[in-house]
């Protein structure tokens with residue numbers, strides 16, 4: 001049986017996911033798409049040479065009897081409402097990060113899912129599907145560097161549009177680390193502080209860039225993450241784990257080494273689409289397979305909530321300049337068995 005997908009939001013990642021579901025992955029097909037920019041959605045489908053029903057309203061996609069499962073790839077502030085509507089319709093939903101704009105919003109999704117009685121939500125945290133992060137986790141869990149003591153991380157984008165503001169460095173960008181570092185270290189955040197270095201001249205009035213986010217975890221590990229979204233030189237994700245007996249580092253994406261013109265060089269990627277292309281394939285194939293098998297196993301609404309609890313504390317720390325606690329309520333038993 002082919003799983004029939006409805007996609008809400010046909011922008012950059014929406015188009016990427018539509019392309020991979022129809023042309024790369026197995027067992028699914030996009031049959032309905034919505035975007036507030038209907039003409040843009042139609043033009044994108046034409047470019048991709050894919051036929052699907054186009055709607056102006058995301059709720060029509062969710063309610064369509066032709067659609068078995070939903071992908072939410074619209075702007076961040078719309079995620080919660082569409083995910084809640086998919087749960088209300090009893091349809092599995094893959095929601096891009098962040099699950100909602102606050103922990104309170106994520107909690108509403110968690111509560112709705114628990115009330116439904118079966119997992120329906122997967123959050124689009126793709127890094128746990130990335131081969132590099134998986135290899136890094138394997139080294140750590142097999143004791144290859146002893147117990148982790150410190151993590152040094154960086155999340156750099158070459159540039160961002162004027163609509164990107166200081167808070168989005170947390171809710172839109174750091175949210176990836178907030179999820180993947182919990183997964184990587186099997187630990188939770190205890191407190192956080194945000195420090196603002198000198199602002200780059202490449203930024204704009206409403207964005208303080210770069211930022212350094214400093215965490216202490218429940219196990220006492222110290223983590224620093226540099227977020228630098230106008231770094232100009234490329235799309236660069238770094239993660240170095242310092243343990244008791246060694247250091248493990250996230251591998252660089254494969255790139256040919258060039259010796260030329262008296263220089264030794266490798267290419268740095270410039271776009272998230274390329275940096276995580278395989279991870280997106282694996283995460284969405286897992287979602288498709290899991291929906292068909294009747295049991296979701298990927299990043300859950302609870303993971304989305306946990307990341308947002310930490311994000312809320314980071315937002316508070318951006319304002320206060322102080323060390324802010326990260327207070328995580330206990331996980332409902334529902335997420336142990338699901």
Ligand SMILES: NC(=O)c1ccc[n+]([C@@H]2O[C@H](COP(=O)([O-])OP(=O)(O)OC[C@H]3O[C@@H](n4cnc5c(N)ncnc54)[C@H](O)[C@@H]3O)[C@@H](O)[C@H]2O)c1
Nearest residue numbers: 009010011012013014034035036037073074075076096097
């Ligand atoms: N996992 C990742 O690495 C990753 C990468 C990129 C984007 N994202 C997430 O995916 C989402 C989309 O990002 P993007 O880069 O594609 O942005 P984008 O601006 O290119 O696309 C968003 C699209 O959503 C549409 N839209 C907005 N509100 C809508 C609504 N109510 N109903 C239907 N369509 C609506 C817009 O018209 C636009 O076409 C964001 O939430 C972003 O955080 C995740």
Ligand SMILES: O[C@H]1[C@H](O)[C@@H](O)[C@H](O)[C@@H](O)[C@H]1O
Nearest residue numbers: 155156157172173176229272
């Ligand atoms: O939506 C994108 C995406 O999530 C990328 O992975 C991240 O590096 C960007 O900062 C963000 O704007």
